[in-house]
Amino acid sequence: MTLTGYWYAPESAARQTAVLQLQGEHFALMDNNDAPLVSGATAALQFSQRVGNIPRKITLADGSVFETADNATVDTWLAASTHRAAGVTWMHTVESHWRWIGLALLTSVILLVVTTVWGLPWASKAVAYRLPVKANQALAEGTLQALDSVALEPSKLPKERQQAIREHVQQVLLPLNAEGFTYTVHFRKMGDMANAFALPSGDIIVTDRLAEVVTKPEEFDSILLHEIGHVVNRHGMRQVIQSSAVTLGLVMIGGDASALQDWTAALPGVLLQSQYSRDFETEADRYAFERMMALQIDPAHFGRALQRITADAVKDSPLSKKDAARAETLLKYLSSHPPSAERAALSKQYSQRFQAQHPKE
Ligand SMILES: [Zn+2]
CATH class of the missing domain: 1.20.5 (Single alpha-helices involved in coiled-coils or other helix-helix interfaces)
Incomplete structure (x- = not known):
């Protein structure tokens, strides 16, 4: 069997065209003019592994290398021979x-x-x-009604307090550029749970208990700013897009289209339990801190508001009184992924920046 290719002499980078003849247990390497270069036993030859169509290297006993692109002939010869590379x-x-x-x-x-x-x-x-702001409103449409029918009751908070909070939000807390969002504060009773959440449309729902527990105006503002942060950062829409993309991916892998029906119905639950991702909560927290700094409110108030809400949840549960850490899981507002301790720590960080800018006389 004859192979044409190149020969690299020992310890030389120069190559020359050559012909390798494989005959039984012997080989003979010749140059262009059929003049013999090297010969010997095929058992001493080392064949490189085939990788696609990359030229094969056959190493001779003297260290010189013969290279050929004729992989097919090499394979045929190996298959018919008893060479140790054959079976391999x-x-x-x-x-x-x-x-x-x-x-x-x-x-x-x-x-x-x-x-x-x-x-x-x-x-x-x-x-x-x-997506236009309208898309966020469409996403939220019907959500408050759905929540009203399953989890919320009409508020018993005095109308004057409701009105005062609404005016304060409109006059002080709203972002300078509302981008077309209509921010509306709704008051509801959610059992005796202190909670607040925002719909993608800009509707912010505050429970009576929250208004009772967080009475300090700066602390209450910090909660509202956090909720506005969810709207500004379009968390509702992003959450729906993310989970629907994941669902779509799973449908494509698993072929089960029924999963698609579920995600659209998931938003009210996501909002009610404030189960945004850790990143979204942190983003909303940071938004609140930045706005508080701009409004000359010490960001530490947010950490205190969280403490009050936690303490209130613990108070209502005799079981969890003994175990404050476990109790926190009862309160979804706080148990959304970043632990409240971590969030309070971030509020402290911002507070230190605030203090540095506003040294006390
Ligand atoms: Zn949140």
């Missing part, structure tokens, strides 16, 4: 395929994780900001 060729083929399959799988998994963890939030943010 097909194994290597399978093995190298598995290696590629493994690599492809690994790449897919990494891509999926990267896409879900970073790409998806980024993409859903980009999409949410490109």
Whole structure:
């Protein structure tokens, strides 16, 4: 069997065209003019593994290398010979395929994780900001009515207090540029739970208990600013886009389309339990802190408001009195992913910045 290719003499980078003849247990390497270069036993030859169509290297006993692109002939010769590389060729083929399959799988998994963890939030943010404000209102439509029928009761908070809070929100707390959002504060009773949440439309729901527990105006403002932060940062829309993209991805992988029906119905539950992601809560917290700084309110008030809400939840549960940490899980407003201690710490950080800017006389 004859192979044409190049020969690299020992310890030389220069190459010359050459012909390798494989005959039984002997080989002979010749130059262009059929002049013999090297010969010997094929058992001493080392064949490189086949990788696609990359030229094969055959290393001779003297360290010189013959390179040929004729992989097919090499494989045919190996298959027919008793050379120790013979049995290995097909194994290597399978093995190298598995290696590629493994690599492809690994790449897919990494891509999926990267896409879900970073790409998806980024993409859903980009999409949410490109959607008109009307889309946020459409998303919230019917949500308050749905909540009213299952979880909320009419407020018993004095009308004057409601009116005062509404006016304060309109005159002081609203962002300078409302971007077309209509911010409306709604008062409701939610059992005896101190809670507040915002719909993507700008409707902010405050429970009676929250107004009773958080009486200090600066603390109450901090809660409202946090909720406005959810609206400004379009968290409702981003959450829906993210979860629907995940659902769509799962449907594409698993082929179960019934999962699609569920996500649209999930928003009221998400809002009611304030189960935004850790990142969204932190983003809303930071928004509140920045606005508080601008409004000359010490951000530490937010941490105190959280403490009051926690203490109130603990008070209502005889079981959890013994275990404040566990009790916190009862209160969804606080148990949304960043633990309230962490959030209070961030409020302190901002407070220190605030104090530095406003030294006490
Ligand atoms: Zn929140």
